Amino acid sequence: MITKLTSLLGAGAIALGAALGTAHAADTVKVGVLHSLSGTMAISETSLRDILLFTFDEINAKGGVLGKKIQPVVVDGASNWPLFAEKAKQLLEQDKVAVTFGCWTSVSRKSVLPVYEKNNGLLFYPVQYEGEEESKNVAYTAEAVNQQATPAVDYYLAEGKKKFYLLGSDYVYPQTTNLVLLEYLLSKGVKLENIGGGFRKDGSGKIISAGKYTPFGHMDYQQIIAEIKQFAASGDACVISTLNGDTNVPFFKEYAAAGLTAETCPVVSFSISEDEFRGLPAKQLVGQLGCWTYFQSIDTPANKKFVADFQAWLKKSNVPGLVKEGRVTCSPMVLSYVGVYLWKAAVEKAGSFDVDKVRAAYQSGLSFDGPGGRVTTQKNMHVTKNVFIGETKADGQFKIVKSFQNVYGEPWLKGKFQAK
């Protein structure tokens, strides 16, 4: 029985061993990378880890930040939200990182937010999100709804579309975006009966949710496609999709099989970037739209250099599990990249790694000329950036058909647009 005790103590020793931090070198600065490298979200987040490691190497090769080399601390959130919170705590309290780059889903961000507020940490968040949040401990390099969804609607309206079908996965980001879009469409004079997908009302008859929703991992889109086909039968219709990564494949396969095309009824998807495209049947998506603040096809010397440097880095890097073939760059990756440089700029302006000083510098309006053009930080921790609308091509790239310059990132949109 005594041995039972020793086995228990052994188990404890493992945990305590894990708790001990690594040695702290004077000429390096620790930076946290908090993404899911396993579980369902690994599909998207692994690429962000790759681009971050690339960015650190790039900065270190040029002398680092304030003369210190960046030492990344990579942890796996494993698509498990309490584990994200635990890892965030570990990064802040044990590793004492100066800044963290991480999170993909809103729920992971919401789970770590209290940790960052408690320890006064700084988190850079790079993925398009629903807004309605503004924390002084989070730098949102992500697209706000008005940097993605409303420009896409503007584009559709200019194209003469009259009917809009709202479709999304059943979680907070699509629900929120669609509610904002509903207000926006009504404010642009689109009639309620021309907005498809259904509405949900509360007891008093006020609309509390708009659009069609499917659960995570939904595989069967036959019925919804049949409905869209009838919706689009009378022409001038389009679909606004906030389906999340995995469900896009069955949706688009079914869409194409039902004979719907970009010419009869285009779909704009807010969660398909070049990276997601690697798993999508590209030929069946030609002409469908994407809307982001960066596309790999942007034709500027800065972007070409960025893409070439990343590819060269992939070739020589020996990070375990790194996929080297067929890699692309996409908006969340570039916003991660830009985030690191904005943080560097803020640190250099502040002359210190202290979070309060860095934040003050960040909020003062720093600019960085990234692969997607100039990005400027704002007082509300969001960034002003360019927005592009692109048509998908058979090679998985986007052809840019419209661009909006310097769009201000506005997290608070609900109730902003009034119906005419």
Added chain:
Amino acid sequence: MSAPQVRRLELIAVAVIAALLLVGIPLLHANGAISNFTIGVWGKYLCYALLAISVDLLWGYTGLLSLGQALFFTLGGYMHGMYLMRMIGDLGQYKKPIPDFLVFLGWERLPAFWEPFASFPFAMAMVLLVPGIIAYVFGYLAFRSRIKGVYFSILTQALTYAASIMFFRNNLLLGGNNGFTDFKFLLGYKLNEPATTRALYLATAITVLLVFLFCRWLSKTKFGLVQQAIRDGENRVLFSGYATSHFKLFIFVIAALIAAVGGALYTPQVGSINPGEMQADKSLEAVVWVAVGGRGTLLGPIVGAITINALKSWATRAYPDLWLLILGGLFVLVVLFLPGGIVSIPARLKTLWQKFRSAPPPSDPTPASSPPTPLSASAKS
């Protein structure tokens, strides 16, 4: 070893562990020798230990493999979470007196069912009542029609799956997939104070001890013996005149309550609760903790939950790419070569040692400390 000797040793082991967890860690934390992070993580492990005990009570002692314990755990967490959400007051993003996600959904005042959750006793009552009632109704239906074995596992999984789809929805008015987060106060104490963290840890450790003692007592009563008889041969018990479904229903509800209490302690320590916690694989994970720790023992689930989660905490930092391979491989190895789990290692070593000394086998070859293995499992050996 004679039986009283074993009992005494076991008692000493439990006492030492309890002292370490109950007094040692909090004292070291108060001293500053253990960081906030570490005590928080250990608090989380102990909540998982409660979940593991609830799985073991069903699976190890009654032969019911429930894949729905994560549901009860999360429900307990949600009920406590509702109280914590009310305590945020108007400190949320919108600075309104109701939770942020309700403001966003267009609610101007609190929906009726949220009202009473401002009271801590009410919330605590709900922590027990809601999972308890759901477990009672589901258990009643399942055991009445004598669903057992794999069918029971799959049904509990279906229940959990359906519930998680439900909780993902915003319209349930429980925060959708983001769930609850950003808690500020518990009973007037600020949650991010080290003292509060310590108090929560202490409360969890005491709960684990109480639950452990309760289960120990229960397994020694006649009720506990019938329960184990059901595991080993339900029909035989049935033919002996026991209404097995009543026994099973009772233990199912008890297990749900233990899981729910674990969940209620978990929410403030982790700082969030969301439907991701009740997905099917979470229940499976808890089953694995039990299997690794030692099924059908009371220390096993606690040891398993702490070991696996500590391993996970360490491996996700040290080997982010490979830890799933390590963990998955470990499960397979444990199931294949160590059916008794970690707690059976000492007994195994002892047997080996005896063989090594090539002493004549003792009159009783079964080591007293070996965990009771179910008939079906021992048939192979």
Added chain:
Amino acid sequence: MSDSPVHRLPPTILFIVVAALGACVACAQGAAAPTPRQLIAEAALTDDAAKKRELIGRLMGQGDPAIALLLEAWRTDVLFVYTAPDGAKVPVLLSGEKDAAGKQPATRVDTNALLTDAASAPLRLAATDLTAAEHTSSLRRAMKAVLDLADLAAPEPAKRTKAILTIGLAQDVEKLPALKARLAIETDESVKRALRESIAIAQLKDPSNETKLAALGELKELRSLASTDFITRALKEAEEAKDPVLAGGARAALRAVESHRSFVDFFGTLFRGVSLGSILLVAALGLAITFGLMRVINMAHGEMIAVGAYTTYLVQNIFATGITIPFFGFSLPIFGLNLTGAAYQWYFIAALPLSFITAALVGIGLERSVIRFLYRRPLESLLATWGVSLVMQQGLRLMFGANNVQVSSPVYLSGNWLVNDIILGWNRVFVIGFAILIVFGMWLVLTKTPLGLLIRASMQNRTMASCMGVRTERVNMLTFGLGSGLAGLAGAFLSQIGNVGPSLGQGYIIDSFMVVVVGGVGSIGGTILSAFGIGGIDQVLQQYLPYIAPGLTWVPGIGSFLQNLAQDAAVFGKILVLAGIILFLQWKPAGLFVTRSRNLED
């Protein structure tokens, strides 16, 4: 939002726009109207999207055969803009033999003459050095409108139908004569129908009430789904104009269309139910063997499906240009056959047996290394195989990357038939046929072959079979291989329906277990019945739940919640199916078909 959209124009293009506009002004001042070729050339050079559309619009109704040729070239990115050394831009087409450097003679779009340099010598250009003329979806739609009118006389009926409907839905009264003229000479029945539909829809815009009424009557007779919005609009106008006759006609037409819609919905739902049932069946059949017959709770079943899907992905790449797989830091190059066209399309057929074999081999490996130790401990096989599933998922992630991979559909799986407005996708029809085939094949194997006999004997009573001299170890191995192979086959097919990624199997595992349990563990027939039952009920709920949603308000307390939930039929349908399964097992605790046993503890 106060930001005004501004085009990002590199200065060189701006310059060209100015130059082109200048050229345009010059040509407009000329006496002769521009030829279609000149219009297209001008449109290709303009950078103003609206101007482009306007220019293309002017081609409408012109009978020049060059229009179709040029626009088609433009749409498919083979109409190029050549920049002369002096900076002038000329839209060109490349044609004729390629020389060693890949260069071809170029034809000017505006004149159809060969492109020459300053010295009037013909120029040879390479496509790779030129930029293709830009086009967006709105421009392609404008082109399509032009081509549609030309397509009215296209030899293929499908092309004609598409063109006709496009004109009709635009309610373009000006093109009515063209449609009527076509109707007089059209012989194909379905095209005739489309013509009548389009004419009637366009006629709803006619000022005369009689024509409108006649058009409504026509639409009523045709039960045209596409006309719903137009009839509703006509009804509104009639009500505003207080015209009871017209309003009555519109209502009658609307009623007819709606009744047709419910017919389409009903049979559509039926078809979708059968196809979903087939998918569930295909995914669950392997499990029906490993779990149903062998009682092994194989949580890695989903990963067997994934193995099949990844095999399909590999075969696809081998048929194309090959692939390099990164594996723990090493790169494993696999060479491709570089097939194109029809030969490439066969990749899917080749992938079917290969997925079966690969998954079967992986399954046999798993059986030998893990499962054979656990036959007497079914619940523990659940845990061990769950560990295996974690390992396999991460293994796939390390081999193929965390991202989903791309599996394209061969042409014979990516179209559809439209029967009486019901969509029958070829992939769906294929999966139904495929499911029938597998079931039949399995029935043959299990009942008509010696192996099947041994499998059934071993599964019914392993000890007895062993006593009779059956090598049960080997039979177990083969049976597990068969079950895993079937999962792999399912994976090959599911790659055509859904995504292919490391966690692909997770999406099917719960559903598969439900299907087997509801059918009755051990009964293949039960599995089939339950797959179609669950698939059908799910589709019926998805289709009809929104209709009953308004009727749910009476429920006290949660009325409006239920009503809103029912709106999200995909979510609620799933919950109801799960709840239904729980209740169903109350009634039949051992599933649809019970395998009888005399064992006390079974």
